[in-house]
Amino acid sequence: MSRTYDIIGKVGDEQAFRQELREWLAENTPRDWRTRWQGMRDDELKGEVVGWLETRRKVGLATIHWPKEWGGPGLPFSYQIIAYEELARGDAPELEMFTISLYHTPATLFEHGTQAQIDKYLTGITHGTDIWCQGFSEPGAGSDLANLRTSARLEGDHYVINGQKIWSSGAMDSDYCLLLARTDPSAKRKHDGISYFIMDMKTPGIDVRPIPQINGEAHFAEMFLDDVKIPVENLIGAEGNGWHIAQSTLSTERGLLIFAEVERIARSFSLDGREARDTWMRDVQFRREYAALYAELETVRLMIRKLLIELEANPDKASPTLPTYIKLIWGPFLQRYTEFLLRAEGLETQKWVPSIPGAGHSSRLRFNDFLRSYGWTIAGGSNEIMRNIISERILGLPKG
Secondary structure, three states: OOOOOOOHHHOOOHHHHHHHHHHHHHHHOOOOHHHHHOOOOHHHHHHHHHHHHHHHHOOOOOOOOOOHHHOOOOOOHHHHHHHHHHHHHOOOOOOHHHHHHHHHHHHHHHHHOOHHHHHHHHHHHHOOOOOEEEEOOEOOEOOOHHHOOOEEEEEOOEEEEEEEEOOOOOHHHOOEEEEEEEOOOOOOOOOOOEEEEEEEOOOOOEEEEEEOOOOOOOOEEEEEEEEEEEEHHHEEOOOOEHHHHHHHHHHOOOOHHHHHHHHHHHHHHHHHHHHOOOOHHHOHHHHHHHHHHHHHHHHHHHHHHHHHHHHHHOHHHOOOOHHHHHHHHHHHHHHHHHHHHHHHHOHHHOOOOOOOOOOOOOOOOHHHHHHHHHHHHOOOOOHHHHHHHHHHHHOOOOOO
8 A cells, every 4th residue: 555645745845855756756657657658549648648647646746837826836946846857867757748738838828818718728738638739830930930921810709810830749639729820911020910829729720730750750740720710719918919928938948848858868878878887888989978978968957957046046037048058059969979879789779669758768769869869959949040049149240
């Protein structure tokens, strides 16, 4: 019979909180989840992920980062960091399927949505019954999002949407979409005239097409919107204020999300070295490469901790450039590290196997990790665009 845990009750003593969470994870993390989840159909997988979400809910950790006014535990920032550290170190499943639902959507609704919108959509988010996706990027408007051309025309009590979206993670299985569309095509600045909507994915006129990836899977999708009708009450904020609201959505990608990802990689990095003591770690050159990569990884971890300290002290004064620098370093690091493992571990690892949802980087998926690593230099704005932003907006260099 399992003991009763009071993780949230340990707030006030960081060491006791960490220990209580560590013991709970040791007892409650599904031991065979990697094996069971691998190759699972999305409809089956959702049940597994919702089950894990509910397990976390019993101890108040379904929505670790939510403040009390959102219905979360209201953990101090330092305790949120501890929680994500222990989830990574305990090899707990990620809630990747609900990333937009648990981070982007609440951050948007609680800052800019109406009470009616919060009341209507929050329950489905907190209990995992609703999956959300994001309809931001378009062909020709990815890294330069303000160039988006999807139109929203007001007709009576609804808007009529026409256009195309691309790179929408999980759109094939989503119930709702956070959508940006242009309501004023005559606006003088391209950042103006954009509005923000909640789009029900069951609405007629939405054609979702999975995008095959290099690893044979389809995490992303493109959406073709043909006279899709969105009720006026699904407009978030004021018409034409979508660009400003989108910054609240995208700000959730700073801090804890990347922190959790990097901590999981750090755990895998340490395990990789230990497991290779009798194989490639005996090679001097491989040890040197591994050590150099370790230094890079620790640099990123220190930069993220600096960002988290700034965010905790004063979110409004946190460095606007540090997240950009972290992104520029992280993607190329992952590419070099996964390529290194393929070389060091030999032909046996250079074969594709189905990914394990919620597993992140995995010693069982070397080739898959290598292929996926190239997405990090594109997602969230390509590294080439990011360098242009740094040179023009931060360093003040002239445009080339």
